[in-house]
Amino acid sequence: xxxxxxxxxxxxxxxxxxxxxxxxxxxxxxxxxxxxxxxxxxxxxxxxxxxxxxxxxxxxxxxxxxxxxxxxxxxxxxxxxxxxxxxxxxxxxxxxxxxxxxxxxxxxxxxxxxxxxxxxxxxxxxxxxxxxxxxxxxxxxxxxxxxxx
Amino acid sequence: xxxxxxxxxxxxxxxxxxxxxxxxxxxxxxxxxxxxxxxxxxxxxxxxxxxxxxxxxxxxxxxxxxxxxxxxxxxxxxxxxxxxxxxxxxxxxxxxxxxxxxxxxxxxxxxxxxxxxxxxxxx
Numbered sequence: 001x002x003x004x005x006x007x008x009x010x011x012x013x014x015x016x017x018x019x020x021x022x023x024x025x026x027x028x029x030x031x032x033x034x035x036x037x038x039x040x041x042x043x044x045x046x047x048x049x050x051x052x053x054x055x056x057x058x059x060x061x062x063x064x065x066x067x068x069x070x071x072x073x074x075x076x077x078x079x080x081x082x083x084x085x086x087x088x089x090x091x092x093x094x095x096x097x098x099x100x101x102x103x104x105x106x107x108x109x110x111x112x113x114x115x116x117x118x119x120x121x122x123x124x125x126x127x128x129x130x131x132x133x134x135x136x137x138x139x140x141x142x143x144x145x146x147x148x149x
Numbered sequence: 150x151x152x153x154x155x156x157x158x159x160x161x162x163x164x165x166x167x168x169x170x171x172x173x174x175x176x177x178x179x180x181x182x183x184x185x186x187x188x189x190x191x192x193x194x195x196x197x198x199x200x201x202x203x204x205x206x207x208x209x210x211x212x213x214x215x216x217x218x219x220x221x222x223x224x225x226x227x228x229x230x231x232x233x234x235x236x237x238x239x240x241x242x243x244x245x246x247x248x249x250x251x252x253x254x255x256x257x258x259x260x261x262x263x264x265x266x267x268x269x270x271x272x
């Protein structure tokens with residue numbers, strides 16, 4: 001089993017993952033910025049971002065500024081929507097934990113011997129991807145002359 | 150060494166060009182948009198590389214170059230529902246005329262005139 005299999009596991013359940021992520025964000029009392037957003041506005045680019053993660057897992061590439069296009073769209077849109085930086089970090093963190101929890105549960109139910117190896121490799125890629133998005137988000141929130149936060 | 154002021158101008162020009170490109174798509178004017186997008190992608194790559202490898206900052210934030218239409222993103226740029234539908238229409242138009250996704254066309258670096266179906270060759 002290899003990282004492309006992890007990509008398939010995620011890809012087959014993007015709708016479900018987005019659904020439980022929305023619930024997690026809505027019920028997280030530390031996140032304030034989502035209250036003015038419709039469900040469509042909140043979901044925003046997240047399904048496409050998950051597809052991009054799957055693409056990176058399949059390619060075997062290390063997440064970097066060159067392959068996180070859709071993550072940047074997500075961070076930038078939140079910035080333009082007036083989202084607080086800390087809320088973006090929190091909702092992205094929720095997404096990270098949700099994906100990793102989902103993968104670990106799916107793999108525990110599998111019969112492959114190398115599942116731990118796969119999980120570690122896939123989680124490293126997912127963590128790096130999310131961290132690259134957050135690095136970009138910090139830049140635009142902190143460096144922009146139009147930032148009001 | 151590039152000065153911050155020059156970098157800001159560079160980003161501003163990129164943003165203007167990208168916005169113009171989206172505006173063309175939002176009016177249903179799809180001629181040679183893939184070619185224009187490929188050029189902009191190269192500019193954007195330079196911007197993010199410069200930001201990553203130097204002390205330059207995003208005092209002006211470059212629009213993120215996306216291969217997928219995103220309604221909240223496009224709305225944040227001021228496009229209305231009808232215009233957004235025409236931008237989505239461009240992606241479908243590419244699929245219909247080129248037989249492949251817009252993203253694939255851009256990645257392959259082959260500049261097509263989507264309307265005329267003319268291949269211009271790698272840029």
